[in-house]
Amino acid sequence: MIFFSFYFVSYLVGIAHCSAVHHQLSLDFYSKSCPQLDQLVSSVTSRRFRDFPVSGPATIRLFFHDCFVEVPSNNGGGGGVVVERDVGDNKSLAPEGFEAVDEVKALVETKCPAVVSCADILAIAARDFVHLAGGPYYQVKKGRRDSKVSLASKVKLNLPRANSTIDELLRLFTSKGLSLADLVALSGAHTIGFSHCDQFLGRLYNYKGTKKPDPFIDPRLLKALQMSCPHFGGNTDIVAPFDVQTPFLFDHMYYGNLEANMGLLASDQALFLDNRTRPLVQAFGKDKAKFFEAFSLGMEKMGAIRIKRGKKGEVRRVCSKHNKSG
Ligand code: HEM
The missing domain is CATH 1.10.420.10 (Peroxidase, domain 2)
Incomplete structure (x- = not known):
């Protein structure tokens, strides 16, 4: 039974970097700048869940990795860093999760350009997929910004292994x-x-x-x-x-x-x-x-681990790369 064929191109992970402080995020963060955000996301997630059900588990796992692999905000940034997607356990992340985020982002950019972070999109999409698969519906607080860097060395230390005690x-x-x-x-x-x-x-x-x-x-x-x-x-x-x-x-x-x-x-x-x-x-x-x-x-707690806010982060134009990397 082979479900996925994997390809490993340089990509994101490290888009989110989710804050220990819950109240920094809010339910109505985009109520003025992108009031239709939830509907935009769900128009993509519901279609993808129907056409490519593996998008569900893939996106939920991607959200977990993104929240756990935190990157300090003050370590340079920009080009040259090894993007985390290529490293260790992240290599087994199914492409359908990245594709779902990319597709939502492309749609959101047409309606609310340059305001909604990939990190928030990933958090909302993961919630949608949990619910579409029969799980709970919960509110997602927003206001995360995307990481300006991603460091391969962070991946191993921050993720559990299949045989962790x-x-x-x-x-x-x-x-x-x-x-x-x-x-x-x-x-x-x-x-x-x-x-x-x-x-x-x-x-x-x-x-x-x-x-x-x-x-x-x-x-x-x-x-x-x-x-x-x-x-x-x-x-x-x-x-x-x-x-x-x-x-x-x-x-x-x-x-x-x-x-x-x-x-x-x-x-x-x-x-x-x-x-x-x-x-x-x-x-x-x-x-x-x-x-x-x-x-x-x-x-909710996982989505609030060390998020980036203000100048420490950015709103990526394309989720697969930092804005500076062109
Ligand atoms: C507690 C420690 C955890 C360990 C050791 C662990 C480990 C793993 C491993 C080894 C895989 C299979 C990867 C592969 O071969 O493709 C996997 C898949 C998965 N993990 Fe975890 N995981 C953990 C926690 C979590 C958490 C907290 C979430 C989300 C809330 C999560 C969501 C998923 C999902 C949805 C899949 C299936 C992905 C797919 O089918 O594409 N895991 N995990």
Whole structure:
């Protein structure tokens, strides 16, 4: 099952750079300069969701990476920097997310030129896709500006890995001002979308150097994944769904899957295996409304991590490049 063919051109990520201070953002930021913004965004997101459903998970993941990979505002800027899209885990970002943002931006520029940041567009588009897939609708505060630089070196340090431990995940999330509850709720985004085999191959064939599979994978899921993802010589483009039954439906099945040892990544399954996070996995698995509420709050907090405001940022004309880079 090959869903995406990836191309890696120099591109954005690092458009957003989202502020620890919530009240700096506001719901009515564009009420005068671009009152029709929400409708403009949703005209693109709803069409894309119908025609290219993978745009949903791709854009939500892009928003997560953009918020986590922060770039200091005073380190030069302009040309010559390695754009973050080409680095490490960002290489597996599906192109459909970038394309969705580009398409919205192009439309918005025709109606409200040079006022709406790519960072705000990404935040609104991610919200739309969550809702279109069946998830909660929440209000998005706006007023972010786009980063003037992006630094490849920031990517690795600021993103979790598929085999990060709960200690590592908690350290990373709390360093961004996010809580244990945010970690568990936001990981619920893995109720939709796909992962490449290489992200979980170790669990299938050689768990922690034992040359055996991870004991915490349901045997039937293990068999199915081993068939899709051969140990050696497999196609590197092959992906598997996070939620086998409903990969495009944003529901709370993710947590039920974890309780049934059907988590895809080690970092997913770890949320159920660790005493600190298990109670929340169980609570969200039982109560969809509780998950939706926690997820919406988590997305708002994540969208406010170290945003750029005023002169520290810019409104990019084209989301894939800083204005100075021409
Ligand atoms: C908690 C730590 C997290 C880890 C270790 C993690 C790791 C990953 C990995 C390895 C993939 C598969 C990449 C690939 O091979 O294509 C993935 C996909 C995805 N992640 Fe996460 N992630 C985490 C948190 C989040 C958060 C907070 C969100 C959003 C709120 C998110 C949204 C997604 C989505 C939607 C996909 C599917 C993308 C697609 O199908 O194109 N993840 N993640």
